[in-house]
Amino acid sequence: MSITTTISGGADVGNGFVKTVLENTATGDRDVIDIPSSVAVMTRPNPLPTPDEKAAETLLGPDADFYNELDASFNTPLVPDTYRRVFGLRSLTADGAFEEFDTAGRASKAKQPLSKVLVLGMFAAKALRDHVRSAGTLPTDELHVTARAALALPVGEFLRHRESYAAEFLRDQGHLVVIENFETKVVVRIRFVDVQVLAEGASAQYAITAKGEPLMDVMLADVRSRSEEQRAALEGITATDVLGATNTVGIDIGDGTAGIISFVGGKFNVDASRSFDKGYGSVLTSAIKAMEDQGLESGFTSRKDLAEFLRREPSALKRAFHTRVKQFVEQEAQFYAHEVAEQLGAVLRTVGATTEVGFVYGGGSGPIKDVLYPALLAKVQEMNSIAAFPVLYLDASYSRHLNREGLFIAAKTVEARQQSAKGRATTTKKEAA
Secondary structure, three states, X not given: OOEEEEEEEEEEEOOOEEEEEEEEOOOOOEEEEEEEOEEEEEOOOOOOOEOHHHHHHHHHOOOOOHHHOOEEEEEOOOOOOOXXXXXXXXXXXXXXEEEEOOOOOOOOHXXXXXXXXXXXXXXXXXXXXXXXXXXXXXXXXXXXXXEEXXXXXXXXXXXXXXXXXXXXXXXXXXXXXXXXXXXXOEEEEEEEEEEEEEEOOHHHHHHHHHHHXXXXXXXXXXXXXXXXXXXXHXXXXXXXXXXXXXXXXXXXXXXXXXXXXXXXXXXEOOOOOEEEOOOHHHHHHHHHHHHHHOOOOOOOOOHHHHHHHHHOXXXXXXXXXXXXXXXXXXXXXXXXHHHHHHHHHHHHHHHOOOXXXXXXXXXXXXXXXXXXXXXXXXXXXXXXXXXXXXXEEOOHHHHOOHHHHHHHHHHHHHHHHHHHHHHHHHHHHHHHO
């Protein structure tokens, strides 16, 4: 007999990381996920599966990180083959064909199978964790998941692909995921009953508003502590003032894309908003190429490899190499900051006179703040010299999660609306009887 569970979630499938919140609607158990957006395709059977008796420890133990260890195959029209795929951090060192999003070509994220693999894998892993949390052992029957999801695409892709992207997940027959981490394979059948697709950046703006004054106070304090110019621009401004602004611009810096998101009168202004296919990952890719062009064999195999290297404090033996590599990255970041500023200027030509405040956020914004922030402030001053508006450059430690939080809010809002409608229908039926 199959076991059924219902999961709602917001999944920000970025070119660099998958940032997701998934909630079991029956128990309220919520998983917050943050893993690299990559898998390794394995063409051979798992030679060393985890013993079944260690399932609870592997899935739920104090050191468990199952989403970064997931090993799964797929039987669905959304995935072109049935090979095993290992996820997240495990994929970075696995002996398989490494897959990450193609940010150099023109294929939309919505059209790349990896986006579906990552979403389906996260929902399947969540279902298994919840079952073992409740039952204590692996299931002996199929797990059936009724899923609600909110997903995001860059603005340009959102305009072209939002309906087809949602429709692919909503196939009536559902999607089969086979989790192969353990001696006993676990079959998870996922059927989506609702899929919302939002524009990246717009979902972050929703989260900023929904989080209210506590988050805004933190953001204002952070901005005031970092910039004398912005401290002056925010003189006398409170969190209530900023939250009350309905004409805003968001600059969302991701790994492979960036978006300039306009809100007018509190509504997403799709006509003025724009995205372009370059992010912090593009800076890293360009830096690797620049090193190769100058004959420096860096040894970096991907932009993720370089990003991890820069995140770590170098040892004394690697300090000189780290400094040299960083110089290449900083040079490419200067070029990129100019491009982002030009994109912002194009948006401000349309909405600059009415814009009250700007926000900079996203996972790619942190490493390039020193070069990007001055470039953005200069562009705002150039375009709005009479009344330049304040720009809040949010700390990437929390701003990289804003799209995820906004998507989760969207998924839960639709869930509550549907449950309310169902309740009203049941009441009406009882009254009629």
